[in-house]
Amino acid sequence: xxxxxxAQGHSPGVATGxxxxxxxxxxxxxxxxxxxxxxxxxxxxxxxxxARALPVLIAVLAVAQMGVHVAFFLHVSSAPDQANNxxxxxxxxxxxxxxxxxxxxxxxxxxxxxxxxxQLMQMQR
Amino acid sequence: xxxxxxxxxxxxxxxxxxxxxxxxxxVAGFGFWLFLLSDIILFAALFATYAVLSSxxxxxPTGTELFDKRHVFMETLCLLASSVTCGFGxxxxxxxxxxxxxxxxxxxxVLGAVFLWMxxxxxxxxxxxxxxxxxxAFLSAFFALVGTHGLHVTxxxxxxxxxxxxxxxxxxQPMVARxxxxxxxxxxxxxxxxxxxxxxxxLGAH
Numbered sequence: 428x429x430x431x432x433x434a435q436g437h438s439p440g441v442a443t444g445x446x447x448x449x450x451x452x453x454x455x456x457x458x459x460x461x462x463x464x465x466x467x468x469x470x471x472x473x474x475x476x477x478a479r480a481l482p483v484l485i486a487v488l489a490v491a492q493m494g495v496h497v498a499f500f501l502h503v504s505s506a507p508d509q510a511n512n513x514x515x516x517x518x519x520x521x522x523x524x525x526x527x528x529x530x531x532x533x534x535x536x537x538x539x540x541x542x543x544x545x546q547l548m549q550m551q552r
Numbered sequence: 553x554x555x556x557x558x559x560x561x562x563x564x565x566x567x568x569x570x571x572x573x574x575x576x577x578x579v580a581g582f583g584f585w586l587f588l589l590s591d592i593i594l595f596a597a598l599f600a601t602y603a604v605l606s607s608x609x610x611x612x613p614t615g616t617e618l619f620d621k622r623h624v625f626m627e628t629l630c631l632l633a634s635s636v637t638c639g640f641g642x643x644x645x646x647x648x649x650x651x652x653x654x655x656x657x658x659x660x661x662v663l664g665a666v667f668l669w670m671x672x673x674x675x676x677x678x679x680x681x682x683x684x685x686x687x688x689a690f691l692s693a694f695f696a697l698v699g700t701h702g703l704h705v706t707x708x709x710x711x712x713x714x715x716x717x718x719x720x721x722x723x724x725q726p727m728v729a730r731x732x733x734x735x736x737x738x739x740x741x742x743x744x745x746x747x748x749x750x751x752x753x754x755l756g757a758h
Contacts, residue, residue: 438581439737453639460632468625470709471755489751491746500639500740503585512585519589523596530600 437508439501447500463492559683577730584734587740591704595745598700602693607758610688615757618683620674624754627670628746631705634663635743642736648724657716661741664709671702694753701749704742711735 467488470476476484497503503512542550568734573579606615641656678684685695715735718728 433705438578439735450640450643453643454594455634456639457632457636458629459607463627464628464632467751467755468621468628472621485751485755489747496635496744496747500743501737511582515589517584517588519592522593526593526596527600527603530597531603534604 437506437512439503439509439512452499452502456495459495459499460492465496467477467492577726580730581733581737588737592741592745595697595700595748598693598697599748602697602753604656605689605693608689610690612688612691613681613683614696615690618678618681619757623670623674623755624750627667628750630663630667630670631743631746633733634660634667635740637663638736638739642733643738645719645724645729645732648729650719650724653719654716657712661709661712661716664705664712664739668702668705668709671698671705675699675702694735696754698749701742701745704745708735708739708742712740741755 467485469490470481470484497516503509503516505513555595574582637656637659641653644650644656644702646715659723678691683691685692712735715732718731722728
């Protein structure tokens with residue numbers, strides 16, 4: 428692979444560095460991903476983790492694993508020749524967070540303001 | 553570090569305005585990257601739907617009753633392994649090493665197909681138990697989210713077969729190599745979506 432100049436950019440998914448070491452990044456990524464996957468499955472089935480903290484722990488492990496996949500498999504980084512890829516990724520993450528947390532917030536709020544089904548039945552009688 | 557696929561007789565140190573357009577490989581990769589991000593936003597909407605509806609079981613079975621974590625763990629390992637073999641396949645494409653490419657990409661196909669088969673088995677088991685998508689809002693959201701991911705994997709497998717046929721007939725032309733890199737991006741992105749699926753749907757089941 429040729430080295431792309433910063434202005435021309437760098438294609439995501441293409442490893443940088445000299446040829447024989449390309450495969451190493453996939454193996455390092457595999458190692459990290461295996462440890463993180465095993466950790467989240469273990470955490471969800473052991474009584475050792477405080478139950479109410481479990482969703483947060485699993486979310487942290489999932490975000491970490493997504494980061495590992497982006498860095499070691501997709502080879503997207505904040506390097507200067509990747510500014511376009513990285514900005515697009517940041518925007519994608521922003522919209523994803525907006526959609527997911529926005530929906531959850533609005534629906535929880537609506538749920539909170541809604542008269543419960545039992546009360547509604549009482550009122551209709 | 554010399555230009556192999558695209559030869560531009562331009563000095564990389566030259567000012568931006570004199571460098572001309574970026575090579576097709578970079579443009580195609582960036583365009584496909586934008587498509588993938590929009591695809592992930594589609595999944596974000598499905599994840600939000602699932603998160604909102606996950607407790608609306610309408611008296612039917614809940615996630616903890618339906619999901620088998622060991623089965624999901626095996627699915628996860630298959631998809632992770634196929635992502636890694638796909639990475640090695642992409643490296644073989646970059647080296648134009650046909651034998652290593654076929655080996656890695658056939659392994660990718662087999663692992664992806666095993667994942668899909670396990671998912672179909674799980675869906676069939678749930679439907680035969682009466683827990684189909686029409687049973688409750690929770691199950692509708694579950695089948696929409698996990699089914700969309702499965703559909704993407706199915707399309708990815710079809711794409712992989714097309715790419716193998718293109719290499720067999722056209723060889724490693726720059727055009728074919730570009731498509732192969734895009735396929736690799738697609739396959740890695742599906743694995744990233746699956747991390748969200750197993751963390752939120754299966755491990756977060758309540």
